[in-house]
Amino acid sequence: MSSDFTTVIGKVFLVGAGPGDPGLITVRGAECLAQADLVLYDGLVNPILLRLTKGICERTARTRRDDAVIVTQAEINGRLISEAQAGRTVVRLKGGDPYIFGRGGEEAVALHEAGIPFEVIPGVTAATGAGEYAGFSFTHREISSAVAFVTGHEDPSRQESRLDYQALAAFPGTLVFYMGLSRLREICETLQGAGMQKSVPAAVVCQVSLPSQRVVEGTLETLPTLAAGQNLKPPSLIVIGECVRLRAQLSWFENLPLFGVSIGVTRPEEQAEDVAQQIVRMGGEPVLMPLIEVGPVDQHHQTEIARVVRQLDRFQWLVFTSVNGVAEFFRHLHDAKLDTRCLGKAQIAAIGPSTAEKLRAFGVIADVVPSEYRAEALAKSLQSRVRGKTMLWVRGSRGRDVLPQMLTDVGALFAQLVVYENRDIDKLTPEIERRLKAGTLDWIGLSSPSIARRFAQLLKTSGIAATELQTRIATISPVTSAAAAESGLIVSAEATVSTWNGILHAIERSRS
Numbered sequence: 001m002s003s004d005f006t007t008v009i010g011k012v013f014l015v016g017a018g019p020g021d022p023g024l025i026t027v028r029g030a031e032c033l034a035q036a037d038l039v040l041y042d043g044l045v046n047p048i049l050l051r052l053t054k055g056i057c058e059r060t061a062r063t064r065r066d067d068a069v070i071v072t073q074a075e076i077n078g079r080l081i082s083e084a085q086a087g088r089t090v091v092r093l094k095g096g097d098p099y100i101f102g103r104g105g106e107e108a109v110a111l112h113e114a115g116i117p118f119e120v121i122p123g124v125t126a127a128t129g130a131g132e133y134a135g136f137s138f139t140h141r142e143i144s145s146a147v148a149f150v151t152g153h154e155d156p157s158r159q160e161s162r163l164d165y166q167a168l169a170a171f172p173g174t175l176v177f178y179m180g181l182s183r184l185r186e187i188c189e190t191l192q193g194a195g196m197q198k199s200v201p202a203a204v205v206c207q208v209s210l211p212s213q214r215v216v217e218g219t220l221e222t223l224p225t226l227a228a229g230q231n232l233k234p235p236s237l238i239v240i241g242e243c244v245r246l247r248a249q250l251s252w253f254e255n256l257p258l259f260g261v262s263i264g265v266t267r268p269e270e271q272a273e274d275v276a277q278q279i280v281r282m283g284g285e286p287v288l289m290p291l292i293e294v295g296p297v298d299q300h301h302q303t304e305i306a307r308v309v310r311q312l313d314r315f316q317w318l319v320f321t322s323v324n325g326v327a328e329f330f331r332h333l334h335d336a337k338l339d340t341r342c343l344g345k346a347q348i349a350a351i352g353p354s355t356a357e358k359l360r361a362f363g364v365i366a367d368v369v370p371s372e373y374r375a376e377a378l379a380k381s382l383q384s385r386v387r388g389k390t391m392l393w394v395r396g397s398r399g400r401d402v403l404p405q406m407l408t409d410v411g412a413l414f415a416q417l418v419v420y421e422n423r424d425i426d427k428l429t430p431e432i433e434r435r436l437k438a439g440t441l442d443w444i445g446l447s448s449p450s451i452a453r454r455f456a457q458l459l460k461t462s463g464i465a466a467t468e469l470q471t472r473i474a475t476i477s478p479v480t481s482a483a484a485a486e487s488g489l490i491v492s493a494e495a496t497v498s499t500w501n502g503i504l505h506a507i508e509r510s511r512s
Contacts, residue, residue, distance in 0.1 A: 010037075010084040012111055014104045016097040016123015017041070019235075021133075021209035022048040023280060024124045032121060036091040038083055040076065044095030044235055046210075048276065048286070053091070073103060077110040084116045095235070097125040101151055101178045125149075126237055127176045130208040134215050135251030136243045138174040143242045146173030152180020152187060152238060169194035174241035181206070181236040185224035191240070192220055201244035206236040211260045211285040213253065217244060256283025257508040264289045264432070264444035264471070266451050267500070271323065275445075275500045282504060287441060289432045291454045294324050295421050297397065305332045308392070308417050313344040315415070317382070317391040319403065320366075321351040321375065325394045326358040328419040340364060347385075351378050354499055373498035374477055379406035386412040397421040398450055400479075424454055433462050439470030443492075445503040447476040449483035456487030466490070472510075474503045 013032040018024030033039065036055035043061040050057045060071040076092075083090045098104025098120055111118045127149055131138050138147040148171055150163065168175060169191050180187050184204065192198050198221035206214045218226040220240060253259065262285040265272045269290045276286035297305070309332055312318075320326050333339065340363055350356040350366040352373030359366055368385075370377035379402060390413045393403055397418050408414050428436070435441040436459075446452045452475065459466055472492040475481045476499070481491045493510045495502030 008087040009115075009117065010086065010088040010090060012080050012084050012090045012092060012107075012116055012118040013121060014092045014094065014098040014107060014118060015121040016102070016104075016125070017045045017049055017093050017095055018124040019096055019126040019129030019133075019209045020044075020046055020207065021129070021280065022046045023277075024129065024209065025049060025052075026121060026123065029121045029123065032091050032119075033093070035089055037088040039091045039093055040079065041093040042095045045093050048280075049093065051273065055089075055091070073106060077107055080107060080111060081114045081116055084111075085114075094123070095126070096129075097123040100125040100127075100149065126178065126208055126235060130176070130205045130237045130239065131243075133209045133213065133253040134203075134205045134239075135247040135249070135253075136174075136203070136205075136239055137246055137250055138176065138239075138241075138243055140243060140246070143246070144173040146171070148173065148175050150175060150177045152177035152183055165190050165194040169196040174239065174243050177238040177240075179234070179236070180238045181232060181234050184227060184238060187238060188220050188224050196220060196240075200240060201242060202238065202240045203244045203247070204232060204236055204238055206232045206234065208235070208237065209253070211258075211262065211283060213260075215247070215254075217247065253283060256281075257511075258504065259283035261285070261507065261511070262287055262435075262440070262442045263504070263507065264441055265500075266291045266444065266446060266455065268292060268294045268324075270294070275504075278501065278504060282508070284504075287432070287435070289428070289444070291425050291451050291458065293423050293425060294328075294396075295423055297418055297421050301418050301421075305417060305419060306336060308415075309333055309336050309338060309342070312342050312346065312392070314390055315346050315392040316389040317349060317386055317412075318343065318346050319349045319378070319382075319391060319393045320355050320359065321378070321393070321395060321399065321403070323354055323358045324396060324420050326355060326362065329394045329417075330362045332419060349378060349382060351375065352498060374479055375400055375402035376406070379403050382407060382412075383410045386410065389413065391415065392417055394419055400449070422450065425458070428458050428462050433464075436462070436464055436469065436471055441471045443472050443474055443507050445474050445476070445500065445507075446480055446484060446489075447500060447503065449480050452480050452484040452489065453487050456484070456489055474506050474510075476500070476503055 015029045015032050030052050033053040036053050039053050039055050039057045040060050060076055094102045096102055200220045202220050202223040203217045204227050216227045216230055263279055264287045265275050266289055272288050279286040347367040348364055349368040350359055356366040356369045368381055370381045386407055387410050393416045404414050466488040473489055474493040475484055475491050476495050481494050484491050493506035495506045
């Protein structure tokens, strides 16, 4: 008797996440994350990469760090197999490259023996990342024609080392030891005992490609002592060879304008991606800490929107004062099966370049964008044009009343349409609270008066006095600075251009 039911086997993707910088994942790796049902990720993986997936994400850790639950390799292998047998698409996201000191080979063997389909997606291994981000050219035709990748942490159950230190000491090129920070002195002394000259240049690289990257340089003899007092933390690599001498000429990452700076991004989470990427590109650490969230309006407003979007030809001007307003307006337009043709001959005003760019994405070019990106400047740029004209302000549930006051005063026929709701975040996350209290968050960007006021309220809720805050504050505009000051916050930098890029450049200027 045959069955009509066929077991559907899923597939496992062993994906290399790169050494830390989220931009170093491959295009194929990002594609796999996008289609994953489950992501099992190593503790060394940058959590920003998890934004690329809609699947369930679970962290695995084989060593104790922070409060991570220890998961053995056998448990990981078993989980990969069982999840695939249940028909799921599983991504095993691994720091660096899956097969270079990443135990990916062990996982692949287990999958093969269980009959599970799998695919391996290479990643930028830590050594390659260290070379390019710390300024070491491991191979150089005038210095070295070979490079050896060596484990600094062998199987602890093995009584004798598999490494031939006599051969390594005589190796005609660069040596790169993975995971050797705790054995730095032992490795350096063993190489010297095997015949390597104590004057050979050597370095330790920690947290490679991240804003927390640290490099300590010395020689085979001096490096252990130099590194001992530096509070270095894994993951790390030890680089030994003449290439270390080139670092002063080849280092670029540590010269980026925001290198080593952590910046709290207070935008709603779904809008933080572009800012986070820009911070990473400038060498900083983005810390997502939304203080408000954007949500749909209630049924009353839904009914009003449905009515107004079918009468848009009544309006001679449409005014947009946020990216959210643009996105939600066009979403409601499309829900009503309408498109830009229903705008008729209406002229369009945008409060700033970000809003204008969002309009352009929907095929609409703003007629007016003020030189100063604030409501007062927008109103002034419109006053001479809108006397006796019908205007519709597309807005959120909260906002200043500057526009209606200034434009009705000059005779504009002004209407408002609320297309989204701003909701306050109830409290800071435990991680953000911890960093604020410890002073390990360098900056916070405040991009509106309401966000400034909300941040001050959340500080009080968390028992943090604004006057004792070690984190510095950067604002997007004078109006936001005023709201911050009124709330007891000290502003250390203010954008000259009222955009998030303006906030980042204000932070950059404050460091020079």
